[in-house]
Amino acid sequence: MSTSYDAIVIGAGHNGLISANYLARAGKKVVVLEARDVVGGACTTEELIPGAKWSSCAFIQGLLRPEIITELELAKYGLEMYQTEAMEVVIFDDASHMFMWKDMDRTLKELEKFSKTDAKAYLDFGVRIKKFAQIITPFLMKPPTSRSEVLAAFEAEGxxxxxxxxxxxxxxxxxxxxFHSEHIKGLFTFFGMISVxxxxxxxxxxxxxxxHSVGEFEGHLxxxxxxxxxxxxxxxxxxxxAEAHGAVVRTGAPVQQVLVSGTKVTGVRLKSGEEILAPVVLSNADPARSILQLLPKGTVKPSIEKAVQQYDNRGSMARIHLLVDELPEYIGFPxxxxxxxxxxxxxxxxxxxxxRAWEAQRRxxxxxxxxIEAMIQSVTDPGLAPEGKHTLTLGVQQLPFELKGTTWDEMRDKFADAVLQVLFxxxxxxRDHILDRVVITPLDLERDYGLTGGNIFHxxxxxxxxxxSRPAPELADYRTPVTGYYLCGSGTHPGGGVMGANGHNAAKVVLDDMHHPAGRTPAAAQARPAVTGRTPVTDRFMSAVMGTKWGRELGYRVARQPALRKVVKIFTRSGV
Structure with a gap:
């Protein structure tokens, strides 16, 4: 017995769910098939220890495209986000620390503790990041173009x-x-080391x-x-x-194989043996799983198989989730x-x-x-933990997927113990207030969360x-050589993180193919973001001012004033 749909989405990670939403809103009959018993993939909340819940993998929201939040009406369906005054705090061995605050004036004063010169440079750095974001962002919510065209957009803007x-x-x-301060560079380096x-x-x-710098929260880059x-x-x-618009979301429904007849997809077979039919299948799995495991052997040309085999999945991380009955008393703090x-x-x-972590990773x-990165969300969201207890999440980047002479299963506890010794x-x-722990290793990320090589970016x-070229030129427009079979996960443009543009773009390509099956337009030909001459007036003004010595000094003095926070926020808004 089989069931028919207009489209099947493999995987209920955020990109798969986004694709399903756009297809369902277009009137298509859609089913989402998730192997695990909970939706979300690496963007999920789980009761890892009885009575307490954690964001298992991703735990910060800063990349999800605001267009998607608005178009899918996620607030209407229960999405509630909030922000803390302090975004980051970096704690050093000498017991000094530095906060990155939501407000610019407070952040600059923190940076001044280590280098006034660097605090001034931080403003210039911010202007540069905003310019980068303005050039790159128009490429995110459209099918990919060539790298040369991306470079041309930068050249057009000088x-x-x-x-x-x-x-x-x-x-x-x-x-x-x-920057010159090693403390300041140490903090900022972290954001370039994520799953590399x-x-x-x-x-x-x-x-x-x-x-990561092009992310934003409530319009602020x-x-x-x-x-x-x-x-x-x-x-x-x-x-x-998705369900409100007619989509069906099934958990505990692992897909064994994508069904293909000739050169066309016809549906999927679950590991239970159940077959579900559809002329369109979208895979939210990473490229290796989507092409090399889910398709019948020999379905695609050897050259494409080779390209996917050579696709680089290296670079992983680990999470250690702790249930504690006392908040950490960090050195240097009252x-x-x-x-x-x-x-x-x-x-x-x-x-x-x-x-040094990279040298060890390489070996x-x-x-x-x-x-170590740490987050205690139960402080601001008490419902995550039992009364009197807290959920503490630790993260370690730059880890090898394969360990020399041993395995992650053998090293799980030794690794966690070593990390905790650093935490202490x-x-x-x-040291005396950890009640329980759950360790998620790179191998667990592959085995339990479906991330080949433990790479969270696919x-x-x-x-x-x-x-x-993501994941390969022949697959970059979300289509595969199998008619009706598409990729929509983070292994496609524009890459990883809880951004959602991948699922959005893939759904748009699928709908275009459904409506124009005889002469579908190559996705790359659709992606011509116009950026030249569109720099907002406020940013042209800021660039002109910050381009002079007196202007940088003026900008710094303005940004340091709490009374001028509203003015400063105007210049930190995206698209302003």
Whole structure:
């Protein structure tokens, strides 16, 4: 017995759910098939320890495109986001610390503690990031164009140096151009090291930094927030929105194989043996799973199989979720709850620590020291933990997927113990206040969350795997050689993170093919974002002012004034 639909979506991660939403809103009969018992993929909330819930993988919202939030009416279907005053706090070995606040004046005063020169440079850096975002953002919500056209957009704006800095350079070279303080560079380096196979000096890691810098929260670039109930609040709202428009979302329904007749897709077969038919199938899985595992062997040409096999999935990370009965008392802070418990805390961030982590990663080993990120969302969202307890999430980047001479299953507890020993250097009181823990290793990310190589981005985010080459030129427009079979996951343009543009773009291509089956337009030909001459007036004014010595000094004095926060926020808004 089989059931028929207009379209099947494999995987209820955020991109799959977004595709399903747009197809359902277009009147298509859609079913989403999720292997796990919970929706969300790596954007989910789970009760990992009885009575307490965590964002298992992703835990910060700053990349999800505002167009998608609006068009899918996610607030109507339960999405609730909020922001803390302190966004980050970096804690150093010498017990000093530095906050990154929501308000610019407070952040500048924090940076001044380490370097007044760097605090002034931070404004110029922000102007440059905003210019980069204005050029790159028009490419995000459209099918990919060629890398040469992206470069041409920068050239048209007279900003080739921005392309060099934020696309081609290493994170170290990028930050060295603006900052001198090792403390400040240590904090910012973290954002270029997320799920990478490399270190600060690795060319191309500047784009990992740039990719995260184009994120925004409530219209303000470079800011992020949290989701009430954890990141699963995003995908639960997407699920409700899809179901409200007629889509069916099934969990516990792992797909064994995509069914193909000749050169056309006909549906899928579940591991249970059930067959579901449809002339369109979208895979939210990564490219390796979508092409090499889900399709029958020999379906695509050997050259495409080879391209997918050579697609770089290296670069992983781990999460350690702790249930604690006391908040960490971080070194250098007074006792008691404070903004350090609401912010994303980063401990041990230094360029050298990141470089040493890369050397260990390259050898298939664990580093002797760890840079740790930490989030305690239960402080601002008490419903996540039982009364008197808190959910503490730790993250470690730059980990190898394959360990030399051992396995992650064998090293799970040793790794977690080693990370906790580092944590205790910064929060000694926690040594006696950890009630339970759950460790998610790179192997778990592949085995339990379906991420090949444990790469949360579905593949490395370097230029050779971006735009019209993600995941390969033959697959870059979301279509595959099998008619009716599409890719919609993070392994497609514009890349990873909880951005959602991939699912949006893939759905638009599918709908275009459905409506024009005889002469479908290559997706690359649709992507011609016009950027020349469209720089907003406020940004032209800011660039002109910040281009002079007196202007930079004036801008710095204005940005430092709490009374002028509303004025400063005008200039930090995206598209303004």
């Amino acid at each position: 900003a080739e140096d921005l392309f060099d800095e934020f696309v081609l350079s290493s994170t170290k070279d990028l930050l060295d151009r603006y 196979w490399g270190g600060p000096s690795t060319p191309g890691t500047g784009y990992v930094y740039g990719h 470079g800011q992020w927030g949290l989701v009430k109930g954890g990141m699963g609040g995003i995908t639960l709202a997407m699920t409700r929105a 006792a008691g709850q404070g903004p350090q418990h609401e912010a994303q805390a980063i401990m041990g961030a230094s360029v050298e620590n990141f470089e 298939g080993e664990l580093p002797e020291d760890f840079v 250097r910064y929060a000694p009181n926690l 593949g490395a985010m370097f230029l050779d795997q971006l735009f019209g």
